[in-house]
Amino acid sequence: MGCIEKLDYEVLIRHASFPEAAKYIRSNCAEAYEVRPGFKIFDKAMIGIPPVLIGIDGDTLTFPFTKPCHGTFLLRVEDAAEAARIRIVAKRVKPSH
Amino acid sequence: MNEPVPQKPETALILLGCPQVPVQTSIALWLCAALKKQGITCLVGGTPAARSLLEVADPDHHYLTNVGDLDAIIEEIADGKRDVDAVFVLIHNDAGVAYAATMAEISAGTTYALIFGDAAEERAQEIEGLGCRVIAVKGSHNPLPLKRKVQEVLSSWDA
Numbered sequence: 001m002g003c004i005e006k007l008d009y010e011v012l013i014r015h016a017s018f019p020e021a022a023k024y025i026r027s028n029c030a031e032a033y034e035v036r037p038g039f040k041i042f043d044k045a046m047i048g049i050p051p052v053l054i055g056i057d058g059d060t061l062t063f064p065f066t067k068p069c070h071g072t073f074l075l076r077v078e079d080a081a082e083a084a085r086i087r088i089v090a091k092r093v094k095p096s097h
Numbered sequence: 098m099n100e101p102v103p104q105k106p107e108t109a110l111i112l113l114g115c116p117q118v119p120v121q122t123s124i125a126l127w128l129c130a131a132l133k134k135q136g137i138t139c140l141v142g143g144t145p146a147a148r149s150l151l152e153v154a155d156p157d158h159h160y161l162t163n164v165g166d167l168d169a170i171i172e173e174i175a176d177g178k179r180d181v182d183a184v185f186v187l188i189h190n191d192a193g194v195a196y197a198a199t200m201a202e203i204s205a206g207t208t209y210a211l212i213f214g215d216a217a218e219e220r221a222q223e224i225e226g227l228g229c230r231v232i233a234v235k236g237s238h239n240p241l242p243l244k245r246k247v248q249e250v251l252s253s254w255d256a
Contacts, residue, residue, distance in 0.1 A: 017191060018195065036202055037195075037198055037199035037202040037203065038171075038174075038175040038199055038202050038203035040175070044168075044172070045171050045172055045175035045176075045199070045203070046199075047171070047192075047195050047196055047199045048195050048198065048199060049194065049195050049198045049223075049227065050198060050202060050227070066192050066195045066196070067192065068113075068114050068115045068143075068144055068147075068167065068192050068193070068196065069115035069117065069144065069146075069192070070192070071190065071191060071192050072191070072192065072195065
């Protein structure tokens with residue numbers, strides 16, 4: 001998983017579809033942000049079907065992560081700096097403005 | 098396809114998916130050869146396993162002139178450090194659809210989604226509206242139907 005593989009992550013859903021991942025984030029995360037594929041999270045370009053959602057609860061991020069042979073995982077990672085950066089650069093869709 | 102035929106590319110990227118389905122390695126090597134014949138510079142990106150299947154089949158790199166790591170190539174394109182005129186994404190699973198959608202987003206080149214495998218129709222539906230030119234053929238072992246369809250695209254560049 002590149003640098004993401006080295007993070008202390010929790011797998012919330014294995015073999016998730018992008019609609020399923022987005023539904024989980026919208027339903028379960030306090031904040032949701034919309035990005036395009038290629039958006040950098042933890043310095044890695046996100047693979048995905050647009051729009052890709054990133055959820056944030058406090059300092060914890062929830063996001064889809066795709067590997068060619070293993071499909072898409074919905075991961076949860078705590079990182080205050082990355083959560084703060086996403087809040088600044090990404091489009092917030094929940095709560096709506 | 099009602100869209101205008103893209104111009105013949107000068108550079109191309111073949112993006113390999115999971116090598117689980119036999120058609121992939123065969124089509125990738127054939128496509129390398131076909132692009133080379135047309136004078137198109139071709140880069141192949143894939144996981145270590147997918148690359149290894151190609152490199153063992155073409156030990157002297159007659160067709161594989163430039164091979165690289167899938168993640169590294171995507172990072173370079175996302176960072177604007179590299180791009181190509183045409184991207185061929187080999188797809189048989191839903192991860193492949195996500196990779197093709199990503200390439201359509203980050204590359205200025207034309208993205209061709211080459212879909213095969215038993216769920217080709219389902220994958221083709223998933224990729225609709227994501228900015229890719231779709232070439233889909235059901236089947237996992239016989240590369241000839243997909244080869245014929247891709248050849249039509251390559252031939253259209255010279256028309």
